[in-house]
Structures are given as structure tokens and as C-alpha cells.
Amino acid sequence: MSAAPKIVPEVNPLFDKKLLQAFVDGALKTLATIAQTEAKVGKPHIETRLSEKCEIAGMVGMVAPPLKGTLLISFTKESIFQIMENMLGEKHTEISNEISDAVGELTNMIYGTAKTALNQMGYNFEMAIPTVIRGEFTLSKSTKGATLVIPFELKNNSAFHIAITVQT
């Protein structure tokens, strides 16, 4: 028998500032260390109806029983091309298999870094394999609950976003 659904605004871990900080730190550390790229963090916000346009994104299921969630890291072409140039010295002008591979690896590293910090705080997230989505598409969420969106901006004014959806 399952417990009654919890009320999102009262108990959802998206309101745990430490969770937010772990993903911000994970993204900043990953980009600075592996790609010598500085990013500026924008104002995080909660969206109850996520509808986001992306060009390429890495997605990973986050499981920390009893929590279930999704981490989505979406890049504009300009942002991922800049990161690729800084990280590997490669100039890209279109979304290719190499870009998809890089987005998968960046998602893996950002999640891995955040997961380690969160598990030290008492969460129990497990490692998972990222999926990469490419092409012009709009993401919409079918589940109840909220999504925490953290915007980032690179020096060339391009943007990427981290979106965390957690169900309790």
C-alpha cells in the first residue's frame, strides 16, 4: 500500500538549498576543471509546468529511494560549441555525434560530482547512465510536482540550463 502523495511545496527536496548548491557546484567545477570554462549562475526558479526548447540535452534518471527524479542539462548550440572549443580545442558548427558524446560525458561528470556531495549530506543517489537528446525539440513534463531550473551563462553570452525534477 502506498503512502498518500506528499505536498510538493512543503516537502519537495527541490527546496533544499544544499541540493541546488550541489548541482551548481557540480556544473561550475566540471566546466572549470575539464574545459577551463567559467560560467555565471543565473537566478534559479521553480516551474510547475516545464516547457523548454533545447537543441541538445543530456538526461539522467536520479534515484535515491524513496526519491525519484530526472536531471536534464540542456545546451544551446552556441554554449556547447564554446565548451567543446575550450575543452578539446575543436571548433564545431553543427550538432554531431561528437557533440552528443561530449554532452553525455558532461552530464555524467556534473551528476557524478553533485551526487558525491549530496550523498555526503545524507542523500543516497545512485549512479546512472545518461541519455542524450538532440535536434530541435520542446520538453514537457507529464508528472505532477515541480522542476527546479538553474540557468547558466558563459562568457560569450550563450546559455545552458540544469533542470531537476523530483518526485517524492
Next chain:
Amino acid sequence: MFPNDIKFLVVDDFATMRKIIKKVLNELGYTNIEESDDGKNALPILQAAVSNGQPFGFIISDWNMPGMTGIDLLKACKADANLKNLPFMLVTAESEQKHILEAAKAGVSDYVVKPFNAATLKAKMERIYQRHSTPPAAKAS
């Protein structure tokens, strides 16, 4: 430190990470680098290199790979008389104690957590070099 002509095998299912490791090794002056995209494919490459008289001198392998994981590749190397003394570094996004212990128990030379930079990899390699170049008698004393 390891000589500049030492032969590396870089094993990772993500081409991006193989490129990053190669770039970092190049920055450290190492250019004799071969790649494999899975532990399952890496093992015959390592064994063939021994048979051809041109063995590898260092393995850098990812942990999470679909066909054969890095930890299983490490165990397979330790079970092979020709490969058991080969310096073996695991690369992973996992930095939790249970994983570090598992890798140590399997006989890993060292462990690097992603993301990392050239300075971190160099420091780890120096430690491995010291450990592998110290005779067992000296270690015991």
C-alpha cells in the same frame, strides 16, 4: 617519472573522455597512446601487445563501461601473468569510499575522479611511478 616513450592504453566508452585523457597526456609529454572503447576490447589488445613484444606500459581506464567494466578489466589483468604488474589507473565519476575500497582491493595502482586536470593526473602518475619502481623488499621494510 615514467619515460616519455611509454605506451599508454586509454579505455573509455565515451570518445570525449578518451580525447580529454589523450590531450592531458600530450600536455605531460606523452604521445605513444592507443585507445579502446570497452574493457572487453581492451583485454585482447593488451594481450596481443605482449605477444608482439611491444607491451603497454600504462593503462588508464574508465570504470563504467557497458561490455566489461574497468574494475573487471583490472581483475582480468591481475589474473594474467603477463599483465599483472602493469600500472593501472581507474577513472570514474564515483568518489565514494565503497568504490575506492573495491578498487584498492582489486589492486588498482591509483584512482582519479572526474573531472580532473593535467596537474591531478601528473601527481597520480608520479605516485604510481614511485610505487611501481620501489622493490617489494624496500616496501616491506
